[in-house]
Amino acid sequence: MTYTVTIHRTHTLLKLTYKKGELCKIEIKSGCLNSQQYQQLGAILPPREEDIERYQEQWNGSVSYREDVPEPLSLYGKFLDEWFAFYKHLYGFPPKFTGADGKALKQIISYLQQVSANDTEALATWQYLLSNWQKMDAFHQKNTDLKYINSQLNKILQNAKRGNSSATTAYSDNFKREILQGLFTR
Structure with missing residues (x-):
């Protein structure tokens, strides 16, 4: 399952990919992060898919998490x-x-x-x-x-x-x- 994470302050979009419930891939889709922000990135990334709702509540207003729904096949x-x-x-x-x-x-x-x-x-x-x-x-x-x-x-x-x-x-x-x-x- 994939999720889009929006860091509102920096206008950065991240794509998180989970396999078997575990975070396995992080991609920057748009925006950028400085070195200090990279060091703090782990604080906003749920290590397990089941943690996303808790992180959504914790970072409400500054970071949002949205499940990517695959487009129907042509x-x-x-x-x-x-x-x-x-x-x-x-x-x-x-x-x-x-x-x-x-x-x-x-x-x-x-x-x-x-x-x-x-x-x-x-x-x-x-x-x-x-x-x-x-x-x-x-x-x-x-x-x-x-x-x-x-x-x-x-x-x-x-x-x-x-x-x-x-x-x-x-x-x-x-x-x-x-x-x-x-x-x-x-």
């Missing part, structure tokens, strides 16, 4: 997280990820957005493909590279549809009918 970030989890689960280590992989993933996202009713369905389709990868043809199963998936996305979606036509899913009938059935009849 659609790209959600697709990327799904991809990394899939790859790590399949092979036991994270994939090497390059600019070409990022470009391929963006193209996959764009295509799935075009054929889906909304971003939620596009992400659900991606999750469905990855979670059912073991049901693909053996050739596709061996080719898990994003650049390959992007270049063969139509065939992979067709394969997923054929291979899982009797499976029940959590997708709406409308989604199945309009997206998966209509998509590949061209």
Whole structure:
């Protein structure tokens, strides 16, 4: 967990990072401290995350402590997280990820957005493909590279549809009918 500490008198912002409840990293985000202030810095830094509220009360008015709430992931970030989890689960280590992989993933996202009713369905389709990868043809199963998936996305979606036509899913009938059935009849 991370926190922003504001030292009001010096207009200094610090970022504190806690791991397993213990302070492990201090960064100056803005402002500066002189040598005397550095020496006294320990007095305002809670060594344990559980101490933050007590320090907030103790330094009320001169130092404030605010928990940093992570911003929600973008659609790209959600697709990327799904991809990394899939790859790590399949092979036991994270994939090497390059600019070409990022470009391929963006193209996959764009295509799935075009054929889906909304971003939620596009992400659900991606999750469905990855979670059912073991049901693909053996050739596709061996080719898990994003650049390959992007270049063969139509065939992979067709394969997923054929291979899982009797499976029940959590997708709406409308989604199945309009997206998966209509998509590949061209």
